[in-house]
Amino acid sequence: xxxxxxxxxxFAVAEHLLQLEQLFADAAQHQPSGDxxxxxxxxxxxxxxxxxxxxKNTHALIGISGSIPVPSCLTTTKGxxxxxxxxxxxxxxxxxxFIWDILRENTLTIIxxxxxxxxxxxxAVTLTLDDYLSLEGYSDPDERLKEIILRxxxxxxxxxxSKIDEVMKILTVRDFWKDIATHTGLDASTIRSxxxxxxxxxxxxxxxxxxxxxxxxxxxxDPHGLRPITYAWVNTRIHTAxxxxxxxxxxxxxxxxxxxEIIATREEQKLAQQTL
Numbered sequence: 001x002x003x004x005x006x007x008x009x010x011f012a013v014a015e016h017l018l019q020l021e022q023l024f025a026d027a028a029q030h031q032p033s034g035d036x037x038x039x040x041x042x043x044x045x046x047x048x049x050x051x052x053x054x055x056k057n058t059h060a061l062i063g064i065s066g067s068i069p070v071p072s073c074l075t076t077t078k079g080x081x082x083x084x085x086x087x088x089x090x091x092x093x094x095x096x097x098f099i100w101d102i103l104r105e106n107t108l109t110i111i112x113x114x115x116x117x118x119x120x121x122x123x124a125v126t127l128t129l130d131d132y133l134s135l136e137g138y139s140d141p142d143e144r145l146k147e148i149i150l151r152x153x154x155x156x157x158x159x160x161x162s163k164i165d166e167v168m169k170i171l172t173v174r175d176f177w178k179d180i181a182t183h184t185g186l187d188a189s190t191i192r193s194x195x196x197x198x199x200x201x202x203x204x205x206x207x208x209x210x211x212x213x214x215x216x217x218x219x220x221x222d223p224h225g226l227r228p229i230t231y232a233w234v235n236t237r238i239h240t241a242x243x244x245x246x247x248x249x250x251x252x253x254x255x256x257x258x259x260x261e262i263i264a265t266r267e268e269q270k271l272a273q274q275t276l
Contacts, residue, residue, distance in 0.1 A: 003101035004249040010094030011242045017087040018235055021080045023059055025231075028075060030056035032063075078222050084234045085205050091238040092202035095195070098245050099167050106171060106256050113259035114172070159203070161195050168248070173255045176248075183247030186240065194240040201229075201237075 001009075032054055040063050041048050051066025055074060064070055073079035168176045177188035184191065204210055210226045222228045 003098050003105055004245065006101060007094050007098035007245045007249075008242075010097065011091060011238065011245070014087040014091040014094065014238050017083045017090065018231065018238070021083040021087075021231060024055075024074055024080055025057060025059075027055040027057045027060075027062070030054040030061065032061070078224065081222065081224075081226070081229050084229050084231060085210055087234055087238060088198060088201050088229075089205055091241050092198050095198070095241050095245060098248070099164060102249065102252055103167050103170060106252065109256055109259050109263065110170065110172060113262045160199060161192050164195075164248075168252075171252050171255055172259065173251050176251060179251040179254075180244060180247045183250055184240075184243040186243065191240055191244055194237045195244060198237045198241055 037052060038048060040046075040052065041050050044050075044063075044065075046065070053064040053066060053068075053070045055062045055064070055070070073082065165176070173179065177192065180186075180191060181188040201210075204227065210229070212221055212225075212227050218225075220228070
């Protein structure tokens with residue numbers, strides 16, 4: 001699976017988490033009519049006197065078997081915010097994985113086309129004697145070389161958007177943020193700011209469970225003592241990140257196509273020289 005398809009699947013998980021939060025938002029205990037309960041028992045093939053828990057909001061009326069405890073988060077104020085936080089983590093991981101996966105997909109093409117003109121980070125890679133000798137043991141030495149080179153690049157975490165610039169420079173994408181603005185229809189500074197927001201919030205969730213600084217006033221925390229988070233804030237940044245990934249994939253594809261043309265031209269020239 002290519003980098004873009006995998007990223008889209010990961011973003012779909014984040015979007016499902018947002019949908020769940022919206023589905024269960026503001027659910028409260030509810031007591032429906034007796035006729036409804038009898039119909040529910042019939043539909044669920046349960047005894048007529050079976051116990052049920054009922055929750056209702058503006059989106060749904062939910063009947064839950066009495067043998068299943070109702071999670072307190074469904075009815076607690078801001079109890080579903082953990083879904084929003086998990087959506088942030090998933091979306092940021094999708095963004096992070098895409099950056100490394102697209103580098104993995106195209107490293108060999110860059111090396112073949114650019115050679116000694118490749119980015120310093122590629123030219124500085126050194127091979128051990130074992131690496132060099134191992135190339136001969138593979139049916140496709142080029143693929144083995146790609147794996148050896150990529151091992152020199154640890155799949156690190158994104159701490160801000162600067163790492164994106166580094167990777168796109170390796171991938172020979174020129175005027176990257178201008179391209180992204182064209183593809184997404186959003187201002188480049190807005191995209192970068194929202195990506196940084198997403199990355200920072202993921203780090204706070206992962207490393208501090210989204211707790212605020214110790215001196216944060218209580219009125220600036222949510223009812224559980226955590227940093228406030230809203231559906232609108234998360235939804236905006238997830239969709240910006242997804243649009244960014246799709247735009248970045250298009251920009252990289254254009255840059256790599258130019259490199260592939262260089263490689264094809266060299267192969268044609270080599271074949272012509274061999275023929276002569």
